[in-house]
Amino acid sequence: MLKVGNYEFSSRLLLGTGKFPDFDIQKEAVKVSGTEILTFAVRRMNIFDPDQPNFLEKLDAENFTLLPNTAGAKTAEEAVRIAKLAKASGLCDMIKVEVIGDFKTLLPDPLETLRASEMLLEEGFTVLPYASDDVILAQKLEELGVHAIMPGASPIGSGLGIINPLNISLIIEQANIPVIVDAGIGSPADAAAAMELGADGVLLNSAVSGADDPVKMAQAMKLAIEAGRLGYEAGRIPKKRYASASSPLEGMSI
Numbered sequence: 584m585l586k587v588g589n590y591e592f593s594s595r596l597l598l599g600t601g602k603f604p605d606f607d608i609q610k611e612a613v614k615v616s617g618t619e620i621l622t623f624a625v626r627r628m629n630i631f632d633p634d635q636p637n638f639l640e641k642l643d644a645e646n647f648t649l650l651p652n653t654a655g656a657k658t659a660e661e662a663v664r665i666a667k668l669a670k671a672s673g674l675c676d677m678i679k680v681e682v683i684g685d686f687k688t689l690l691p692d693p694l695e696t697l698r699a700s701e702m703l704l705e706e707g708f709t710v711l712p713y714a715s716d717d718v719i720l721a722q723k724l725e726e727l728g729v730h731a732i733m734p735g736a737s738p739i740g741s742g743l744g745i746i747n748p749l750n751i752s753l754i755i756e757q758a759n760i761p762v763i764v765d766a767g768i769g770s771p772a773d774a775a776a777a778m779e780l781g782a783d784g785v786l787l788n789s790a791v792s793g794a795d796d797p798v799k800m801a802q803a804m805k806l807a808i809e810a811g812r813l814g815y816e817a818g819r820i821p822k823k824r825y826a827s828a829s830s831p832l833e834g835m836s837i
C-alpha cells in the first residue's frame with residue numbers, strides 16, 4: 584500500500600498522461616497499467632473553456648486520483664499560482680511541485696522547489712515535490728513537511744534510467760515519507776531497479792507514451808514495479824566476490 588498524506592493506493596505506479604499517439608491508446612494504456620494516480624500539467628488543461636478538447640475526457644477521471652503538476656513554472660510564485668488554479672477548478676488538493684531551473688535539461692530548481700513547497704504546505708496542499716537526486720535537499724524537503732519526495736532518476740524524457748543509484752538509495756534510506764522515483768525511466772528494468780532500491784513508487788510518462796506499443800509497455804511497467812517491490816520485500820542475496828556452490832557437498836558421503 585502506498586500512503587501519501589491522507590491518500591492510500593494499491594498501485595505504486597504514477598502515470599503521466601501526455602504525449603500518447605491518441606486518446607484511445609492513452610485510455611487503454613492507463614487501464615492496463617493499473618495506475619490509480621494520473622499526473623498532468625495544469626497549463627495543458629482548458630480549465631475555463633469547456634468547448635476545447637480535454638485530454639482527460641476519455642479517461643473517466645473520477646476513477647483516478649488526479650495529481651496536477653506545476654510544469655512550466657520557473658519560480659515558486661508561479662508554481663503556487665498554478666497549484667491554486669488547479670485547486671479552484673475542483674482538481675485534487677495534491678500537487679506535484681515542478682519548478683524547472685533550466686529549459687534545456689529540464690532539471691528542477693532546488694531553491695525554488697523548496698520555497699514553493701513551503702508556500703504550498705502553508706496553503707494546506709498535499710505536496711509532492713519533483714526534485715533532483717540531492718540527498719540533503721531531500722532531507723530539507725522532509726523537514727519542511729512535504730508528503731512525499733520525488734527525486735529524478737535522470738532528466739525528464741531522457742529514458743536514461745537511474746544515473747545515480749547511490750543517491751537514490753541514500754534518499755530512500757533516510758526518508759520517513761514515501762520516495763517516488765520520477766522522470767527519466769526508460770524501460771521496465773529501470774522501474775524494477777527503482778523499486779528494488781526500496782522506492783515506494785515510480786512516476787513515469789515518456790517510456791510508455793513513446794513506446795512502439797504504449798499499451799504493452801504500460802503492462803510491462805506495471806509488472807516490473809510489482810516484481811521490483813516483491814524483490815525488495817523478499818531481500819536480495821548479498822553480492823560476493825567469489826563463487827559459492829548452489830548445491831553444497833559438505834556432509835554428504837559419496
Ligand SMILES: CC(=O)[C@@H](O)[C@H](O)COP(=O)(O)O
Pocket residue numbers: 598599600601622623652654738739740741742765766767768786787788789790
Ligand atoms: C508527466 C510528468 O510529470 C513528467 O514531468 C514526469 O517527470 C515524467 O517524466 P518522464 O517522461 O521522463 O517519465
